[in-house]
Amino acid sequence: MLISVTGFFRNAEAFDILKRKVFARLVQQRSDDPIRVWVLGCSTGQEAYSMAMVFAEASDKAQRPRKLQVFATDLNDALLDKARQGLYARNLTQEVTPERLRRFFVEEEGGYRVSKSLREMVVFARQNLINDPPFSRMDLISCRNLMIYLEPSLQRKAIPAFHYALKPDGFLFLGASESVGGFGDLFEPFDKSHRIYSRKAAPPRLFQLPIKGNPDRPAAVPPTRKPHASVSEAGHKTPEMFHAEVSPEREADRVAVSRFAPSGALISADLQVLQFRGATAAYLQHPTGKASLDILKMAREGLMLPLRATINKAKKEDRIARREGVRLRQGTRTRMTNIEVIPLRNLKEPCFLVVFEETGTRKLPVKVSELTDTRGETAGPAKEAARRIAELESELKETREYLQSVHERQEAANEELQASNEEVQSANEELQSVNEELETSKEELESANEELTTINEEMSSRNLELSRLNSDLVNIQTSARLAIVLLGRDLTIRRFSTQAEKQFNLLAADVGRASSHG
Ligand SMILES: C[S@@+](CC[C@H](N)C(=O)[O-])C[C@H]1O[C@@H](n2cnc3c(N)ncnc32)[C@H](O)[C@@H]1O
Secondary structure (H helix, E strand, O other), X not given: OOOOOOXXXXXXXXXXXXXXXXXXXXXXXXXXXXXXXXXXOOOOOHHHHHHHHHHHHHHOOOOOOOOEEEEXXXXXXXXXXXXXXXXXXXXXXXXXXXXXXXXXEEEEXXXXXXOHHHHOOEEEEEXXXXXXXXXXXEEEEEEOOOHHHOOHHHHHHHHHHHHHHEEEEEEEEEOOOOOOOOOOOOEEEEEHHHOEEEEXXXXXXXXXXXXXXXXXXXXEEOOXXXXXXXXXXXXXXXXXXXXXOOOHHHHHHHHHXXXXXXXXXXXXXXXXXXXXXXXXXXXXXXXOOOOOXXXXXXXXXXXXXXXXXXXXXXXXXXXXXXXXXXXXXXXXXXXXXXXXXXXXXXXXXXXXXXXXXXXXXXXXXXXXXXXXXXXXXXXXXXXXXXXXXXXXXXXXXXXXXXXXXXXXXXXXXXXXXXXXXXXXXXXXXXXXXXXXXXXXXXXXXXXXXXXXXXXXXXXXXXXHHHHHHHHHXXXXXXHHOOOOEEEOOOOEEEEEOHHXXXXXXXXXXXXOOEOOOO
């Protein structure tokens, strides 16, 4: 829907009632939470800023003024961009009183911009009433002149969603030609003529969120359910999104998985991390330099080689690959880790789940060199030294394998380069021979051109000669005063003198006619 007509204080009387009856009540409430207002279909922002203005005016007399947070949403990004700028043409004076203009706007070259304090009260975000889940815990929802453009079936689904999204004593503000329809059990008129409704404590009713969600899997929720804690409570400006209700078992699974499942990452076949799972900081870190999600580049010291080998094994054998007892250095300790790489099946693109299992931490063992005395005999626990040697050998083996694979890749790249080089060379040869052919044709053309020039010159001189002969002939005919008629072999008239013209009544049109013709 592309209709975006809007304005400040659209229906000024309704905004006045809103200020005197709704905001006056909300600002008096004793609460440290901000007043939360959701403006749906906010278009270029005038309605949201009007809300902020009436709130500010209603707060003037309040002893402990509350804060306001307006979530203004629309599905049209271009409109939202304009709204965010908050710059309006000068003709806004038709909708905004001089007093409000002075208090809430700053004059600029292109018009009037909303003041910083007003702008800070409003958060603009993209949200589609039909496809996206609604926000929640609102004190006031303003959905004006949007529902009239929706199909009646969607309108009927929107009202219960608003009921869900409001706090128990919240208000709903609709456009002049909109109403709550048959949902008298959810809302009651607060000011009927100005389409302000107050939320009723309704019996639980199942409805679908988002209102036009997947019909096969409707997220049916009772509206009386307590919404999730809001992210914005923590100070973020993002309004919290509604999470579809899940069964207690699924919620328990989710919590258990997030608390006790091993850390890891979901990666694509080309080793790019698609998702981090759990706390991965002990295993993965962001490399310095160009940003990269390549899991090998992110791997912490000591992890890269075994991780790479395990991923390669899982890829090659297309089954779970496991590597145990990988040591990761962390200060003076080592973290013992198992790595498991699980190929995920039945996906469009092949993906792998990399799981890290911590099996404990140990103090770093003393170096092998420190384990021998001056005579070269083993001074420390020989077992530890042997274990360390085995470990180093295994690391060395992996490094060799890694180097070998780097070498092979380089060889392959070299071969590819060589092949491309040969292709370029042969293309070059072809171009050169085509060029030579072109050169030859050019020379041929040039000589043909010269011949043509000579012929042309000859023709010009003959032409000149003929013109002269012709003019001589005409002169002789005229000066001789003889009646001369020149005939061709077929006895057709070719030319005649002026005397002959008069004598035989000839006309210019007779040239080419038979001389016997009357
Ligand atoms: C006629 S304007 C109304 C503007 C404002 N509410 C007012 O009354 O002045 C309708 C707005 O709703 C937006 N809109 C239309 N369908 C929407 C949807 N499904 N979800 C969110 N916004 C929508 C349009 O982009 C447009 O900006």
